[in-house]
Each structure stands twice: as C-alpha cells, then as structure tokens.
Amino acid sequence: MIYKFNFRKDVQYIVVAAVVIFFAFVPLFGSTYTLTLSSTIMMYIVMSLSWSMFSGPTGYISLASGAFVGLGFYASGFLSSSLPLPMLMLVGGLVSFALAAIIGAVTLRLRGVYFTIFTFCLVELVKAVMTWYEIMIVRKRGLNVRNFGTDTAFYAMLVMVAITLIVVVVIKRSRFGMALTGIGESEDAASHIGIHTTRTKVFGFAISAFLMGTVGAVRATMLHHIDPGSSFNMMFSFLPVLMCVFGGMKTFLGPIIGAAVFAILQYNLITEMPQIYMIIFGAIMILAILFMPTGIVGVYERVINRIKKGKSKKGGTDDANA
Amino acid sequence: MSTVVNIVIYGVIMGGVYGLIAMGLTLQYGVGKILNVSHGEFLMLSAMTSCTLVKAGLHPLLSFLICLPAAFIIGFIINITIYRYLRKVSKDEATFESNAMLMSFGLYFILANIGLKIWGTLSKSYQYYSYPVKILGATIAVNRLIILAIAIIFIVAFFIFLNKTRIGKSIRATSQSTTAAAMMGVKINRTMAICFGTGGLLAAAAGVLIGMALSPTAQVGLSNTVIALIVVVLGGMGSIPGAVLGGLLIGLVGQAVSFIDSSLVMVANYLMVLILLLLRPKGLLGR
Amino acid sequence: MPMLEATGISKAFGGLAAVSKVDISVNEGEILGLIGPNGAGKTTLFNLISGAIQMDSGTAVFEGKRISGMKPYQICRLGIGRSFQAAKNFDGMPVHQNVLMGALFGKKGQSAANASKIVDEVLDFVNLNELRDKMVHDIPLASQKRLEVARALATRPKLLLLDEMMAGLNPSEVGEAMELVTKIRDSGITIIMIEHVMKAIMKICDRIVVLHHGAKIAEGAPQEIAANKTVIEVYLGEC
Known part of the structure; x- marks a missing residue:
C-alpha cells in the first residue's frame, strides 16, 4: 500500500520497538523473579495481540485461546526430551494452526455467536480428550517438561513478542488486514465486493492460533510438570479478551497495555487473595465495557483530543466506534 | 436389558435437568440477545445455598422457595442495571450482542468466585430419599425420580406460563420482534428484565435439583454452562422446545457414552453438535 | 444471447415460497426494472443471483457461465456488482x-x-x-x-444490481439518482434495479418485470406495464 508517515500514529511503533530492545538487556541485571514476571508479561502480550489481531477487526469473539496455549504446552510435554525449543514452538504453533483451521472452517460460516460457543466448548473438549488419553492409554497423569533455563525461556518469549508485533503491523497494513476489517464492518458487503470471507476468517483465526501455540510451548518449559487441567485452562481463554477490552481491542497499544497491567496485577494479587482478584477482574470487565468501550487507549485519545480541541477540530480517528 | 433401562432412565433424568438449564439460557438469548456465560453460576450458587440451608435444617423442597425468588431478583436487577444501560449506549443490535456476551464473562468471574470464596472447593450433599428402588430390572435411587418429576413440573409450568399468561405472551411477542412488540404496547424493558430473571430462576431450579442427589461443588457452574450452550445450539438458539429436546438428547447420549467411557461424553456431545451444524446450522428446532 | 439468463429460479424459506419458478433475463446495455409489492421476492431474487443465498432449483447463466452455486465473491469477480437496500457500508x-x-x-x-x-x-x-x-x-x-x-x-462490474437506491430520498435527490443510473448505463454497464419510486422506474427503464408473491406476473416495456390490468390490480392500485 501507499503509506504516508504520520508522526502521531507511528511514534507508538517506535516506542514499542525501543521497549522490546530494552527488554533484551533485562537478563543482564534482572533477578530470576524479574525474568519470570517479564516472561509472563510477554506471554500475555503475545496472547492478547494475537487475539486482537483476529477478533478486533472481525468482531468474532474467540474463546479458544486456552485450547491453543494448551496444545503448545503438550507439544513441549511430548517432545521436550528430544527436540530443541524452537522446534517445540514450531510444533505447538502448527498443531494449533491446524486445529483452528478445522474448527474455523466449520463454524466461521455461521453467525458470530456460534463461533463463540464452539470455541468456548473447544477448550473443554481438548481437555476431555487429553484426560481420556492419559487415563485410558498411557495411564499416567500429566507430563514432565524439560527446563531450558530461565534466560532461554525469556529470550524465546521476547522473540515471539517481536514476531507477533511484526505480524500484527504487517497484517494491519496489508490487503488481508483490510479484508478482515471489511468483514467486521459489514460481512455482506465484503462478500459482494469479491472478498473470500470464509477463507479470510479461517486464515486469520489460524494465524492467531499459531502464535498462541508457540508461547504455550515456551510457557510449559517454565513449569516442569503439566497436566490437562493446567494446560487447557479456561483462564487462558478469558484473559486475552479481558486484556483487550480493558486496553482497547481495535488499537495497537491497547492489547499490550492491557496485558502488562493484568500480568502485574495477577502476580501481586493472585497468591494472597485469588478469589478477590478474580472478582476484581469481573468488575473491571463490566465497567470497561460500559464506560470505556474503546478501552484505556480510547479514553486517552479522547482526553488528548479534548485538550487539542482549541487548536484543531476532532481528528479522523475512529475513537467513537468500538 | 437392565443396562438399557438404566441408560434410558438416567438419560431422561439428566435430560430433564439439562432441559431446565438450557431453557433459561435460550430464553435470555432469544428475547434479550444476551448470551449469558454466567448462567451456570446461578445454578451453582443455588445448588450450594440449597445444600447449606438443608444442612442447617430446612426441608429440601422449601429451599426452592428461597433460591428461586433470590435468583429471579438477582437476574432482574442485573438486567435493569448493567444490561439496560448497555442497550442504551450500544449503537446497534450486533454491538449490543457481542458486548452483552463479553459482560457476562465479567459476571461469570464475579459469581463463580463469590461461590469459591464462600464454599471453597469441597462438595456439599445431604441425604434425601437416597434409598434405591427397582424399575424394570434397573436400580434407581428414589431421589433421582423426584428430580425428574420436579423437572417435568417446572418445564410444563413454564410452557403454560409462556402460552397462557399475559406476560408469557408478551415474552413470545418480544422474541419475534422487539420493535413490533413495542408497537403493540409491550413494555420491552420490563419484559426483558423478567426474561433474564426467569432464566436465572430456571437455572436455580436445576441447581436445587442437582443439590438433592449429585453432591455439587462451587465449581459446577462453568461445566453446566458449557452443556447448556451445547444443548441450546443443538435444539436451535432461542427455541424453548428445542432446549427441552436438546436436553433429552444430550442426557441420553451422555449416559450411553458414559456407560462405555465417561471421559468421552464431552467428545461425543461436541462431535454431535459439530455434525449437526454442518447439516442443519439452525439446530433441530431453530427458526 | 442475453447477458444474464436465469430460468426457473425457486427459493422457499421454511416451506414458504419466496421466489417460485421465475425466469428473468437481461440484455447487454439494458436497464431492467424489477417491481412488485413489499414481500414480492425482489430482494430475494437479487440475493439468489448474487450468490448471497443458494437457490433451491433453477439455473442462472451469466455470459455463458453458470453462476448458480457459486459464492458471492466469485460472482462479483465475474462482473456482477450489487448495492443493498439498507446501506451496508x-x-x-x-x-x-x-x-x-x-x-x-x-x-x-x-x-x-x-x-x-x-x-x-x-x-x-x-x-x-x-x-x-x-x-x-x-x-x-x-x-x-x-x-x-x-x-x-x-x-468494475459488467452488470449492476441496484436495490432501492432511491428509497428515502427527496424529489430532487431522486432526480440526481436517476441521472446517475442513466450515466452508469451510458458508461457501458447493464443494470437491474429494484425500485418503488414509480416515476423513476417508468422513465429510465427499458423493460420492467413485475413480481407478486414470488412469481413473475408481467413483463414488458414501461407503457405496457402501466396499462397491464393485473399489474394495476396488485400493485399500482395500492398507491
């Protein structure tokens, strides 16, 4: 596409790139605690960015993230003794990609609500299959996973953050990204101007699943032991949605900010008062939808616009529609 | 022979309970376009409350009188506060539908964790007609039969409510077309709140029934939501008879499959719905 | 040979025939009007031709290619464009x-x-x-x-399906819309248009097809349609 550089919009990419580069040096001075926390933040960033990459523009709410992350867990569980980490990530990603493509091909033809229901049940389904496999076939609960070291996991997550950021930006500016947006704005119109809507949706969903599968594979190596319950965890499905709603799902920075905020909240609250933490989660979710439909980034933009109102009229940003 | 009878009887019992839960869910979606992921939490809260009250000395049947009105009122209040406000600020039906669903995740977090905070993860149960009888060679605990009877009473009562009462008719009118119903003088906001409350009430009724025999924990909510969703898709979204039919089907298939291997029930359910959606996307009785 | 030829198109929704055995054809360079009372099946016919829904029976052939059974995006790429009654921008x-x-x-x-x-x-x-x-x-x-x-x-369509592009417009806007339609035709694009604004239809269409309860009840030049007894009864009589 022909692209004009726009300082106000493009400065965010530069800032994010700078932060990613800064993160590369954290292992030089950070404690193990800092590294683990950072790895979690980065995992959440990948999850929420890849979720928003598909669900943001199309409006199809996916709740299958837990299944994809879990498949990544199990890719590591099965293969960590024989394969290096990058291969585990690739396998986790590809298995997730394949599952998303199959589920998407069936359910993305239907109305959005069916898609949500199916993805919601998918996590429970994969968990059930895996439990059945462990109980009936191998007769052993869970799997041990090789630990590649905190630094390795950290850098693997960092690489995935970088890759995800690039994928998100490239897609946003590509014809494919425009097709996704068109589908979200008006699926009928999109199909009648020559967009292959089903293929576009399935492919978009599968790419986002791939990214989630890779970070799942890394995450598992940080845990030593995994089982179906901890791998195919509904929380992994809900978290990206919450982070994106809170941060602003149609913006670039929203999912990143949402992920960082919730990862830090989680680390500080979940061990001491897990239920209270979850109740706060729920309350934030409801309040965010009601009072900041464009997320925290949308609120920020509105405030900035109001301050600038004296100088110029309201800009062409779409902060009024979420 | 007795195995088949067993599967059928237990299947019908579970089917009745599932039908009850799914009716509530499909009512909330069909009329208010709210896909309520926190639906199972109403069931869980009611089941746990009922068990707690019975342990403290209340008669099991009397706990209906506490749990059901409470669930209705909570649902009603949730609807007239956050959902009514959301409807007001949403620019169109599609935006409302997806935000309403997202908001129900928030409700799920809150309600599920209130349950966990109060009751922890241990199961609750009490003894109520828990001795067995023989029917056609199959052994069934009496309390299961009571569950089935009460579930049928609720389902029938609900159909009468929808078809014979004034408010029931306005609910059906609203589910056909909100705009048309409003023009015919139906109070839309009130009808929607009643539907949401009634949905919660039906889940609560199923909750009390589950409390009678199935030793619930504070974690049963989500899995019941998943089953209700599957039942509703199977029967056709928004269709009340579809919910009952779907419930029976899932109940029977569930019992049959769990006779082979209980961990495959979810797989069977999912495959069944996936195949149905390929052949008939509207569900069995969908419009 | 007509540019688009549809024969025996039928579509039922839940047992109710929305379009039944309709034959419709349009020649290159023509403006074909499609009229009929509300619920006559006009938009359904557009949906069937453009592939938004699949027909129960019948065939549609566009420039020698069978398009029935194709997906909307394929039909669009073959050269059939469409607009929507309620603007779907x-x-x-x-x-x-x-x-x-x-x-x-x-x-x-x-x-x-x-x-x-x-x-x-x-x-x-x-x-x-x-x-x-x-x-x-x-x-x-x-x-x-x-x-x-x-x-x-x-x-870049060769055939354009216009669904009530004049509904809700004031008289001067209707005039402008009529000009636009003729201008599109003059640029070499064939048009089928659904319209309720009679004045516009009668003036710019070369030929008109009338639908009623999903069936074609009349077809002909505007003057013939205006004089047709059945049409006046079911449709014009209402106004």
Whole structure:
C-alpha cells in the first residue's frame, strides 16, 4: 500500500520497538523473579495481540485461546526430551494452526455467536480428550517438561513478542488486514465486493492460533510438570479478551497495555487473595465495557483530543466506534 | 436389558435437568440477545445455598422457595442495571450482542468466585430419599425420580406460563420482534428484565435439583454452562422446545457414552453438535 | 444471447415460497426494472443471483457461465456488482476507503496503484469527491446510497444490481439518482434495479418485470406495464 508517515500514529511503533530492545538487556541485571514476571508479561502480550489481531477487526469473539496455549504446552510435554525449543514452538504453533483451521472452517460460516460457543466448548473438549488419553492409554497423569533455563525461556518469549508485533503491523497494513476489517464492518458487503470471507476468517483465526501455540510451548518449559487441567485452562481463554477490552481491542497499544497491567496485577494479587482478584477482574470487565468501550487507549485519545480541541477540530480517528 | 433401562432412565433424568438449564439460557438469548456465560453460576450458587440451608435444617423442597425468588431478583436487577444501560449506549443490535456476551464473562468471574470464596472447593450433599428402588430390572435411587418429576413440573409450568399468561405472551411477542412488540404496547424493558430473571430462576431450579442427589461443588457452574450452550445450539438458539429436546438428547447420549467411557461424553456431545451444524446450522428446532 | 439468463429460479424459506419458478433475463446495455409489492421476492431474487443465498432449483447463466452455486465473491469477480437496500457500508472507514475496498478486492490481482486510480475515477463519477475523507456516518443518506453504488462500481462490474437506491430520498435527490443510473448505463454497464419510486422506474427503464408473491406476473416495456390490468390490480392500485 501507499503509506504516508504520520508522526502521531507511528511514534507508538517506535516506542514499542525501543521497549522490546530494552527488554533484551533485562537478563543482564534482572533477578530470576524479574525474568519470570517479564516472561509472563510477554506471554500475555503475545496472547492478547494475537487475539486482537483476529477478533478486533472481525468482531468474532474467540474463546479458544486456552485450547491453543494448551496444545503448545503438550507439544513441549511430548517432545521436550528430544527436540530443541524452537522446534517445540514450531510444533505447538502448527498443531494449533491446524486445529483452528478445522474448527474455523466449520463454524466461521455461521453467525458470530456460534463461533463463540464452539470455541468456548473447544477448550473443554481438548481437555476431555487429553484426560481420556492419559487415563485410558498411557495411564499416567500429566507430563514432565524439560527446563531450558530461565534466560532461554525469556529470550524465546521476547522473540515471539517481536514476531507477533511484526505480524500484527504487517497484517494491519496489508490487503488481508483490510479484508478482515471489511468483514467486521459489514460481512455482506465484503462478500459482494469479491472478498473470500470464509477463507479470510479461517486464515486469520489460524494465524492467531499459531502464535498462541508457540508461547504455550515456551510457557510449559517454565513449569516442569503439566497436566490437562493446567494446560487447557479456561483462564487462558478469558484473559486475552479481558486484556483487550480493558486496553482497547481495535488499537495497537491497547492489547499490550492491557496485558502488562493484568500480568502485574495477577502476580501481586493472585497468591494472597485469588478469589478477590478474580472478582476484581469481573468488575473491571463490566465497567470497561460500559464506560470505556474503546478501552484505556480510547479514553486517552479522547482526553488528548479534548485538550487539542482549541487548536484543531476532532481528528479522523475512529475513537467513537468500538 | 437392565443396562438399557438404566441408560434410558438416567438419560431422561439428566435430560430433564439439562432441559431446565438450557431453557433459561435460550430464553435470555432469544428475547434479550444476551448470551449469558454466567448462567451456570446461578445454578451453582443455588445448588450450594440449597445444600447449606438443608444442612442447617430446612426441608429440601422449601429451599426452592428461597433460591428461586433470590435468583429471579438477582437476574432482574442485573438486567435493569448493567444490561439496560448497555442497550442504551450500544449503537446497534450486533454491538449490543457481542458486548452483552463479553459482560457476562465479567459476571461469570464475579459469581463463580463469590461461590469459591464462600464454599471453597469441597462438595456439599445431604441425604434425601437416597434409598434405591427397582424399575424394570434397573436400580434407581428414589431421589433421582423426584428430580425428574420436579423437572417435568417446572418445564410444563413454564410452557403454560409462556402460552397462557399475559406476560408469557408478551415474552413470545418480544422474541419475534422487539420493535413490533413495542408497537403493540409491550413494555420491552420490563419484559426483558423478567426474561433474564426467569432464566436465572430456571437455572436455580436445576441447581436445587442437582443439590438433592449429585453432591455439587462451587465449581459446577462453568461445566453446566458449557452443556447448556451445547444443548441450546443443538435444539436451535432461542427455541424453548428445542432446549427441552436438546436436553433429552444430550442426557441420553451422555449416559450411553458414559456407560462405555465417561471421559468421552464431552467428545461425543461436541462431535454431535459439530455434525449437526454442518447439516442443519439452525439446530433441530431453530427458526 | 442475453447477458444474464436465469430460468426457473425457486427459493422457499421454511416451506414458504419466496421466489417460485421465475425466469428473468437481461440484455447487454439494458436497464431492467424489477417491481412488485413489499414481500414480492425482489430482494430475494437479487440475493439468489448474487450468490448471497443458494437457490433451491433453477439455473442462472451469466455470459455463458453458470453462476448458480457459486459464492458471492466469485460472482462479483465475474462482473456482477450489487448495492443493498439498507446501506451496508463499512462504517468505520472513510468514504474513499470504502470505495478502495471494492477496487482492491473486486478483481483478482488488482494492484494498489491501479486501485487508487479507480477510487478517484469512481468518486468523481458519482460526485462524492468532496466527501472523500468523511466517515460514513457523517454524510447524508443520499450520499450513503451513492457510496453503496460507488463501492459496487469500483469492482468494475459488467452488470449492476441496484436495490432501492432511491428509497428515502427527496424529489430532487431522486432526480440526481436517476441521472446517475442513466450515466452508469451510458458508461457501458447493464443494470437491474429494484425500485418503488414509480416515476423513476417508468422513465429510465427499458423493460420492467413485475413480481407478486414470488412469481413473475408481467413483463414488458414501461407503457405496457402501466396499462397491464393485473399489474394495476396488485400493485399500482395500492398507491
């Protein structure tokens, strides 16, 4: 596409790139605690960015993230003794990609609500299959996973953050990204101007699943032991949605900010008062939808616009529609 | 022979309970376009409350009188506060539908964790007609039969409510077309709140029934939501008879499959719905 | 040979025939009007031709190719564009990007440079150039309807299906819309239009097809239709 550089919009990419580069040096001075926390933040960033990459523009709410992350867990569980980490990530990603493509091909033809229901049940389904496999076939609960070291996991997550950021930006500016947006704005119109809507949706969903599968594979190596319950965890499905709603799902920075905020909240609250933490989660979710439909980034933009109102009229940003 | 009878009887019992839960869910979606992921939490809260009250000395049947009105009122209040406000600020039906669903995740977090905070993860149960009888060679605990009877009473009562009462008719009118119903003088906001409350009430009724025999924990909510969703898709979204039919089907298939291997029930359910959606996307009785 | 020839098209919704055994054909360079009371099955017919829904029976052939059974995007790429009765624009995008979407995806392998050239041409053609940077919900209804047409035109169709593009417009806007339709035809695009505005239909259509309860009850030149007894009974009599 022909692209004009726009300082106000493009400065965010530069800032994010700078932060990613800064993160590369954290292992030089950070404690193990800092590294683990950072790895979690980065995992959440990948999850929420890849979720928003598909669900943001199309409006199809996916709740299958837990299944994809879990498949990544199990890719590591099965293969960590024989394969290096990058291969585990690739396998986790590809298995997730394949599952998303199959589920998407069936359910993305239907109305959005069916898609949500199916993805919601998918996590429970994969968990059930895996439990059945462990109980009936191998007769052993869970799997041990090789630990590649905190630094390795950290850098693997960092690489995935970088890759995800690039994928998100490239897609946003590509014809494919425009097709996704068109589908979200008006699926009928999109199909009648020559967009292959089903293929576009399935492919978009599968790419986002791939990214989630890779970070799942890394995450598992940080845990030593995994089982179906901890791998195919509904929380992994809900978290990206919450982070994106809170941060602003149609913006670039929203999912990143949402992920960082919730990862830090989680680390500080979940061990001491897990239920209270979850109740706060729920309350934030409801309040965010009601009072900041464009997320925290949308609120920020509105405030900035109001301050600038004296100088110029309201800009062409779409902060009024979420 | 007795195995088949067993599967059928237990299947019908579970089917009745599932039908009850799914009716509530499909009512909330069909009329208010709210896909309520926190639906199972109403069931869980009611089941746990009922068990707690019975342990403290209340008669099991009397706990209906506490749990059901409470669930209705909570649902009603949730609807007239956050959902009514959301409807007001949403620019169109599609935006409302997806935000309403997202908001129900928030409700799920809150309600599920209130349950966990109060009751922890241990199961609750009490003894109520828990001795067995023989029917056609199959052994069934009496309390299961009571569950089935009460579930049928609720389902029938609900159909009468929808078809014979004034408010029931306005609910059906609203589910056909909100705009048309409003023009015919139906109070839309009130009808929607009643539907949401009634949905919660039906889940609560199923909750009390589950409390009678199935030793619930504070974690049963989500899995019941998943089953209700599957039942509703199977029967056709928004269709009340579809919910009952779907419930029976899932109940029977569930019992049959769990006779082979209980961990495959979810797989069977999912495959069944996936195949149905390929052949008939509207569900069995969908419009 | 007609450009589009549909024979025996039928579609039922839940046992209710929405369109039954309709034959319809349009010749290159023609403006064909499609009229009938509400619920006559006009929009359903458009949906069937453009592939939005699949027909129960019958065939549609466009320029010698069988299009029944194809997906909307394939039919669009073959050269059939359409507008919608209730404007279905991409509300989150500015006007020019709406048109760009049509230009980019309407033909396989369209280059970006070519597409933006098409955008300029089309916006000029439908007189929306001044509004090109506005968001869709900031422009008046008449312009939104034009944008519907512009988006379809940007896909470079040979046949254009226009669904009630004049509904809700005031008389002077209707006049402008009529001019636009003739201008589109003069640029070499064949048109089928659904319309309730009788004055417009009678004036600009070469031929008219009347639907009633899903069946074709009359077909002919505007004067013939205006004089047809059955048509007057079921349709014109209502006004």
